[in-house]
Amino acid sequence: MTHRTSSESRSSRRDSPFPAVANADIHHVRETIITWFETAARPLPWRDADTSAWAVLVSEIMSQQTPVSRVEPRWREWMHKWPTPADLAQAPTAEVLHSWDRLGYPRRALRLQEAARVIAEELDGHVPQTAQELERLPGIGSYTAAAVASFAHGERTTVLDTNVRRVLIRLFAGRDRPSASPGRAETDWASQFVPETNHEKWNAGVMEFGALVCTARNPRCETCPLSDMCAWQKAGRPASEVKPKTQKWAGTDRQLRGAIMDVLKSAHEHSAGSDNFGSVSFDLFTASITEVDPELLDLLPSHTSTKLAQVRELSADPERISRLIGDLISDGLAAQDGEMLRLPG
DNA sequence: AACGCGGGGAT
DNA sequence: ATCCCAGCGTT
Numbered sequence: 001m002t003h004r005t006s007s008e009s010r011s012s013r014r015d016s017p018f019p020a021v022a023n024a025d026i027h028h029v030r031e032t033i034i035t036w037f038e039t040a041a042r043p044l045p046w047r048d049a050d051t052s053a054w055a056v057l058v059s060e061i062m063s064q065q066t067p068v069s070r071v072e073p074r075w076r077e078w079m080h081k082w083p084t085p086a087d088l089a090q091a092p093t094a095e096v097l098h099s100w101d102r103l104g105y106p107r108r109a110l111r112l113q114e115a116a117r118v119i120a121e122e123l124d125g126h127v128p129q130t131a132q133e134l135e136r137l138p139g140i141g142s143y144t145a146a147a148v149a150s151f152a153h154g155e156r157t158t159v160l161d162t163n164v165r166r167v168l169i170r171l172f173a174g175r176d177r178p179s180a181s182p183g184r185a186e187t188d189w190a191s192q193f194v195p196e197t198n199h200e201k202w203n204a205g206v207m208e209f210g211a212l213v214c215t216a217r218n219p220r221c222e223t224c225p226l227s228d229m230c231a232w233q234k235a236g237r238p239a240s241e242v243k244p245k246t247q248k249w250a251g252t253d254r255q256l257r258g259a260i261m262d263v264l265k266s267a268h269e270h271s272a273g274s275d276n277f278g279s280v281s282f283d284l285f286t287a288s289i290t291e292v293d294p295e296l297l298d299l300l301p302s303h304t305s306t307k308l309a310q311v312r313e314l315s316a317d318p319e320r321i322s323r324l325i326g327d328l329i330s331d332g333l334a335a336q337d338g339e340m341l342r343l344p345g
Numbered sequence: 346a347a348c349g350c351g352g353g354g355a356t
Numbered sequence: 357a358t359c360c361c362a363g364c365g366t367t
Contacts, residue, residue, distance in 0.1 A: 063362040070353075071362090104351030104361095111364080141364050161362045180346080181363090207362060216360060217356075246358060249352080258351055331350095 017179070018189035021172050025229060029171065030195050030202060032225050037205030040212065044068065046075065046151075047204070053127035053152035054119075055079050060144045060151075061112045066103050068211070074103055085125055088116035094268050094278075094343035097261075097333065106261060110332050111139025129153045142187075150203045158191040159203040163210025168193065170214060174231035176240040177216065256314050257324050260285070263307040264334060268343045270301040279342035284308060285325060286318040 045051070046059035058078055062071040077099060082088040088096065093113060100109040115137040119127055127148070128134045134145035146157035165178035168190055178186070195202055213220045227233045249255055263280055271278025280300065285308075300308070315321055325341065328334035335344040 060362065065350090065361060065363055066352080067354080067361050102352060104353085105363090107350070108364085139364070143363060147362065159362085162360090163362070211362080244359090245347095246360090247349085250357095254349080254351060261351095 017173060018186060019172055021192065025172075026193055028229065029226065030193065033205045033209055034198060034201045036213075036225055037201060037208055041204070041208050042068070042212070045072065051152075052083075053148065054083075054085050056152040057115075057127055057140075057144075057148050058112065060147050061108055061115075061139055062103055064108060064144065065105060070103065074099075074101055082116075085116040085119040085127070088113055089120040093332075093345050097343050098265050098268055106333055107331060108139055114138040115140065127152065130155060131157045142182075147203070150200050154200060156194060156196070156199040157203070158187055158194050159207065160187055160190050161207055161210075162216075163207045163214075164190065164203075166216060167206055167210045167214045170232035171226060171230050174235040174238075176232065176238060177244075180244065251314075253324060256311070256321070257328060259307070259311045259314050260321070260324060260328060261333065263304060263311060264341065264343045266301070266304040266307045270304060279337070279340035280304065280308070282325070282336070282339050282341055285311065285321050285341070 041047070044059075046056055055075075059071065059075050062075055062078075078088075081099065082091060091113070093110070096109050096113050097106055100106050103109075118137055119125060128137070129149065130153075131142075131145040131149040134140050134148050135142060140148070143159065143161050146159045147161070149155035150157045150159055160182050162178070165182060165186070169175050169178045193202065193206070213224050221227050221230075221233060221237070224230070224233075232238075247254075263285075267280050268278050284300075298305075311321070325334065329336055332344055335342055
């Protein structure tokens with residue numbers, strides 16, 4: 001009983017995770033979302049008409065798992081500093097990581113610089129036009145490829161981020177939230193909503209709608225222009241039975257990795273004009289289980305020794321710190337020269 | 346399919 | 357204390 005015949009498929013369509021949608025509903029939803037978007041959209045700078053494809057790409061990478069409100073100031077700095085792929089390609093990676101600041105998932109900054117190098121060196125500085133080509137670049141998956149192709153190049157793609165998935169699932173499947181990750185079936189199903197013309201307005205609009213109205217928590221159903229036809233609303237807005245597993249933070253490797261990165265960023269920040277600073281001795285990290293030699297600490301800028309103390313506060317286990325430093329090095333987020341550790345090249 | 350990866354603001 | 361945010365790459 002592994003296959004399901006076409007008749008079984010038809011008879012169980014009502015229970016399908018992606019139910020059939022009437023044409024009239026598709027058109028109504030399109031019109032409503034696009035009209036809503038034209039008056040309610042946030043004035044995000046990367047939506048300006050003169051924004052380059054590169055700038056759009058940067059905004060999308062920065063926005064992966066990071067709220068737009070935190071992205072905007074970083075994006076402005078980056079565009080001022082590195083307005084083209086060639087600019088970022090030539091930048092010291094240490095400076096790239098430092099400028100990433102606290103957006104989270106700093107590996108994204110590494111992938112973004114790698115992508116910039118491919119674009120600058122192999123693609124004559126031109127951001128790829130199609131989603132298929134974009135997806136070959138490091139750090140660009142199905143969402144980002146579709147988004148850049150649609151927003152920067154006007155290709156008719158199906159943009160399927162967490163917002164779009166939630167909006168469509170609620171409207172037509174009556175469920176609270178989508179599955180853990182979208183499959184091809186969901187993308188195919190979602191593609192029917194993307195109009196032939198104004199597809200970028202649909203793509204941006206339905207994303208924005210999910211961010212401002214059909215939100216994950218406390219959705220604004222009272223003012224929602226689609227509540228009349230919303231399957232989730234009709235079903236009494238049931239909460240999903242299984243909650244997504246929530247990731248811990250306090251005490252985790254992630255937190256400790258972040259603290260170690262903070263030390264390296266701090267050392268880098270105070271390294272202007274000096275070769276001695278900009279790096280921290282490996283011993284200072286692994287000695288975290290004991291009292292660090294005060295004379296050694298005095299060699300560091302006070303800001304850096306404060307960050308080091310925070311690492312020590314998080315973990316007194318030199319084995320663990322040593323392991324995480326090894327991970328950071330193999331991830332390309334840190335570099336070792338001799339006994340010294342620093343941000344990479 | 347499940348996991349690891351950052352960090353912060355809202356509730 | 358928990359949730360969630362314009363996901364991606366690896367296993």
